[in-house]
Amino acid sequence: MALKKFAQTRWNVEAQRVTLYPYRIFNALSIAFGIILIGFMVVAYIMLEQDPVVSFSTGVPMFITFAIIVALIWAVGRTVVVFDNEARMMRKKLFGVLSIRSERFDDLANVGMVRNTMGGFNYRAFPKRDKYGKGVVVSASYAKDDDPNAIALSDEAFSVISKFLSAGYQVNDNAQLLITDFKFYDNNPPYYSIKRNVVGGLIIGLALLAVGVNELINHSITHDSDTFHKVLVIVAFLGFGAIFAFSAFTKVTFDTNAKTVSRENLLGIGNQTYSFADFINFQITRRTTNMIYSGTDVKMYFQIPGSNKQKILPLKSFRSTKKIDRFLEESRYIMGIR
Known part of the structure; x- marks a missing residue:
């Protein structure tokens, strides 16, 4: 519990500046790493080297090396993200000193x-040129939505x-953009279905x-x-094959007359239908595989009535x-919301 609290995001709010410390987990890691290294050196001194001269000549360089490693890890934990309202700039400063992004x-x-x-989350600042990209991390990671620190x-x-x-921010008072050329939907009013790569999914599945x-x-x-x-x-090949083949025939359709959105498949297994009135928001989820970005999913959240x-x-x-x-x-646009 103490380690978790030590690793939480810290911030400092001033009249014209907000400073965030999102990498404090590295401070905790540096302490743990330092304790382990000190223990290792003590054991090595006692068990491996009995000659004080030899112990000193080998121990000092080792200690300096380990101390530098611990200091660097600690310094990473001091990395800050500063929102300066006077300069109207956001700056990320490595070690709290070196500006590496503005x-x-x-x-x-x-x-x-x-x-x-996995359901966890953190907060990031996104530039307009890539609003759903990697972004700039501005907080520690959290496991639950009701985390007090978050x-x-x-x-x-x-x-x-x-x-x-x-x-x-300049408010745009113009009317909602009129879209006549849909890139992601098959347009057959009042039905709008998300375009699918049926052939590609079917080929991979088969x-x-x-x-x-x-x-x-x-x-x-x-x-x-x-x-x-x-x-x-065998189960892996058959399972993933079935998933790809099955998803090729799964479609999402917006019905603007009934004000509903449905996800349906040929077998009718797991079909879903929700009302526009129960829509909460879109959610963007970045997927990673072995710490490597593997795609971004767009989902809709709905409130269940009652x-x-x-x-x-x-x-x-x-x-x-x-x-x-x-x-x-x-x-x-299809749902009639801004």
């Missing part, structure tokens, strides 16, 4: 929440930052199924493996975040 307030879209595939950070720091950013069936019969890949690994490989529960409707996955803005514009 963005003008006029070029920032917002500070928003980014969820990962709530306090939003209330005390992000509320002030929002005022800084909105001070120079190919995986074919490999799985072949493996089931001939054991081409797992001929030297034990039974457990053979079953694991309960406190919410439901998620997956819409579309993207490899390039630059296309998400247009997709959201078209989706909002």
Whole structure:
């Protein structure tokens, strides 16, 4: 518990400046690392070297090396993100000193929440040129929405930052953009269906199924493996093949007459239908595989009438975040919302 508190985001709010410390986890790691290294050196001194001269000649360089490593880890924890309203600039300073990224307030879209595939989240600042990209990390990671530190950070720091950013924002009083050429929807009023790559998904699905069936019969890949690994490989190929083939025939349709959005498939398994009136917001989730970016998912959140529960409707996955803005514009236009 103490380590978690030590690693939480810290912030300093002044009249014209907000300073955030999002990497304090490295301060905690440096302390733990330092304790481990000191213990290692003590054991090495006692067990390996009995001659004081030899111990000194080998121990001092080792201590200096370890001390530098610990100091660097600690310094990373001092990295800050500063929102300076006087200069109208956001600056990220490595070690709290070296400016490694700067963005003008006029070029920032917002500070928003980014969820990962495990359900955790952190906050990031996004430039307008890439509003759904990697962004600039401005907080530690949180596991739950009701984390007290996350709530306090939003209330005390992000509320002030929002005022800084909105001070120079030019409101557009024009009517909602008229969209006649849909890039992501098949337009057949009152029905608008998200375009699908049916052929591509079907080919991949059938190919995986074919490999799985072949493996089931001939054991081409797992001929030297034990039974457990053979079953694991076969199930993986057949399972992923079925998912790709099944998803190729799954479609999401907006019905502007009934004011509903539905996700349906040929078998009718897991079909979902929600009312526009219950729509809460869109959510963007960045997916990572082994710490490597693997795509971004766009989902819709709906409130279940008569309960406190919410439901998620997956819409579309993207490899390039630059296309998400247009997709959201078209989706909002179809639903009649800004």
